[in-house]
Amino acid sequence: MNTEYLRADSIELAAIFQYPASGVILCDARLPKLYPEYFGAAKPLPTLALRAGESSKNMGQCLKIYEFLSENGVGRQDIVHVFGGGTISDLAAYAVSTFKRGCRLILYPSTLLAMIDAAIGGKTGLNHLGYKNYLGSFYPAEKIIIHSPFLKSLPKAELRQGFAEMLKYSLLADDLLLPELVSPELGEDDIILSFALYKMQVCAIDPYDRKERLLLNFGHSFGHALEAASQYKIKHGDAIVLGMNIACDFSFQQGLIEEEDWADYRDWLGQYPVPAAAMRFLDETPLEVMKPFLLQDKKNGQSLRLILPTEDGIKVVEATIGKNS
């Protein structure tokens, strides 16, 4: 399916709420209070508000969505409008993809991370049995609608999570201009679009994560392990930046990159302000605690497949760490 990536200004967004074609709304519970001008429409669509966060990406919340869709008579031709950040879109899109074998889906990402990453490319996910994104499907939305003014209410720490993924893209693509974290450009439409386009192009070449798209997982094996081992106290973007740092160190230790390249990667990643608590967790957590999460990472099969900096750039590398080593 080809996903349309569109911008909506305030008037266009209000029209979606005032004159909705059909369907229901699933949204981050914070948004109706922050944006009553939209969510307080005179004749609102049936709406289910969901609490955001990793602890909501679970089967219990998914069952709640199935019940809501069922009670409202949602059929395969009805549109489910999903407003929220990456945790809401991962959860809601998983539910929508499996309800009656899939209903129509439109995503309205409300965080920077979701606008440039999580909403794009159709990956859905629930955390299960303590593992991150253990359950999931590929189910691209038919439309992704960006309303960048949503970012005005986003706390700085959440904006930083989006910057983390931008930082990753800037290492993978030569032509992306990374804005500074503390700059107004960060939330500008053109900047968002340039990063979103990059991900869309990669996903168009490799929709099912078999080759080129795997590189977008740079920092994710270590990052997801950190998130899960910390019981999601470490936020996704912070964990990914730590994961990229660990990947660089690992590459250097394995002789895959020279010291000079290692230092360049570390310098570039050093512009990201990783919170002290996350650094402490990493310092105090032995590899043994992380290993089960690393080995269970859904991106890995029997051996540990890592995305690592090499002399030829960032590549997929099969690591020799075995299950019992």
Ligand SMILES: NC(=O)c1ccc[n+]([C@@H]2O[C@H](COP(=O)([O-])OP(=O)(O)OC[C@H]3O[C@@H](n4cnc5c(N)ncnc54)[C@H](O)[C@@H]3O)[C@@H](O)[C@H]2O)c1
């Ligand atoms: N499917 C994918 O391809 C993909 C890619 C990257 C990340 N992800 C997933 O995305 C998730 C992280 O997403 P996230 O960083 O958007 O987190 P999130 O959805 O938890 O949102 C972060 C916080 O911001 C709040 N919020 C959302 N929009 C707001 C707004 N406009 N104003 C004020 N507050 C707002 C939320 O209530 C929440 O407290 C992780 O679970 C990660 O695994 C998925």
